[in-house]
Amino acid sequence: MEYFRKEILSLVLIAILSVNATVQGQNSSVTDSDAKVETKKKKNKKKKKKKYKLPDIDLSHWKVTLPVTNEKGKPYEISPPEILDFASNDVAKPYMYIDSTRGAIVFHAMPTSSTTRNTKYSRSELREQMVPGENNVNWTFKQGGNLKGTLAMDETTRDSEGKYHRTIIMQIHGRLTNEQRDLIGEDDNNAPPILKIYWDKGKVRVKTKVLKNPSASYEELLHEDAWDDDEGFNFTQEVGFRKFTLEVQVSDGKMVIILNGNEYKVYESIHMKKWGVFENYFKAGNYFQSRDEGAYSKIRYYKLEVSH
Template sequence: MKWFITFRVISIQLFIAFLLASSCGKETTSRQEEVVTTDDGLAVGNPEPTAEEATYKLPNIDLNNWKVTLPVAKENGKPLEVTPPEILDYAIDERLLPFMYNDSTDGALVFYTFPGASTANSSYSRTELREQMEPGSNTTNWTFAEGGEMEGTLAVPEISEDANGKPYRTIVMQIHGRLTNEQRDLIGEDDNNAPPVLKIYWANEKIRVHTKILKDTTASDKAILSTTAWKDSVREFSEVVGKEKFSLKIKASEARLEVSLNNSETFVYQDVHMRRWGIFENYFKAGNYFTSKEENTSATVKYYALEVRH
């Protein structure tokens, strides 16, 4: 399988890097620079790294406040999730290795996915991070009044095409809504799911932004808690990102949402829809939420940096 080949390549690269790193503390060295040793055999000085060592890179991502959902199912049929602190060992966790791993050749955290297990409110699969302000818990979230920012550098280097040769889409960032327990009980729901106010797609080599708007802006506070009260509004950035690196920045504040691509083009949403969205709690998501159900399709998303601020 494609992912298995990729994983084998990365594993070999990591093993080579480990061997190189292990030799750094030894008195014997293949470097051209002189290494001076003391009488007890300890090396001193700071020799320059070899070319092989210099190319070994790791992504700039702190996973302490993220859990990940995978496209494979547990025994109960629900997608497998790995939460903090277990997610911090993703590089050696066999559950995660095929789907979330380091590409040390360019310093990326790779998210690979294909059609498989899906969550209760979706028909698509994902390898996607979900923010957890309190590690291991979904119950502590944030409102627009409290605010939040997410910034990332990423790329979509591989994605399958449909029968017409058009690439499938994948969602790379989200702000997802969440009902409080009181709101859930008020409208008689059996879970805390609320609509995602923001979904950012990689779509046909461009970045497409979906936000939620009310079907009826005069609806009651109770009525707008339902997912059926909202519909999508779509905008697309003009820049073609293709399969190259690009940066995204999201800033949410009271009654306002801002989305920027490469610090050069920005969409601002500041209207009645954003004002009324303030009723919901929210959390950030990032990764690879692949919108295909066709067999033998897949997508790869690479994250080089990811940061959340509140």
């Protein structure tokens, strides 16, 4: 009898231990599962935080021209310091805005009635201001300058032949001093652009100016019709809709354009030397080169920096 009692007690003890082990296993399983869920939530939060990016662009020395008109019927512009708060400007929002998923400023342009003087095209484009809010302080080739940007074509339309529309993404624009303007009897300070860089059907194309008469006098050099367009140059790399980097290096009598740090175009000639009579300023953004109905393009700028 005693033997059976011991056996029964042993079986009961084994059953109790078995139940406890099962419960502990279940509790451990729940705890592990909860920990995994909590870890996953933290990772997801980190991922969400990483998605929000800002462009690496200081706008304190730039003004922007947008493809809409102001109350005077002229292209709408935002200068420093107001441009620093462009993201909250209701007029700017459709044409210059932050893409926070890519960390870029988007410049959106299309054909409108808002065109600047001496052109039929509209733009969403930055203009350098060495002194914020001031157009009358600029630089010469002798003083030199560097412009570097990382950008990409975001969207663009096609023409009737199925070819992508072109847009100018960077410029160096000439400017007459007040004395030069008065000397040749002009009513504004506009001078030709010595550099235009295009996004052209997925390629980067460069256009510059050459003198019609390299022996022209100082006064003759100041007239726009003294200069002609060169035949242009296409970089061999195709950028398409991918991100790429452009750098413009300017010094006395010389201009160097660099694509992605490994392809160069050097301009060093009598034309560059003679261009030294003009003041200049950099431009960057989207100067759209079409008047086709419904056409548009959007350029993303991730980085933009200038130095002198």
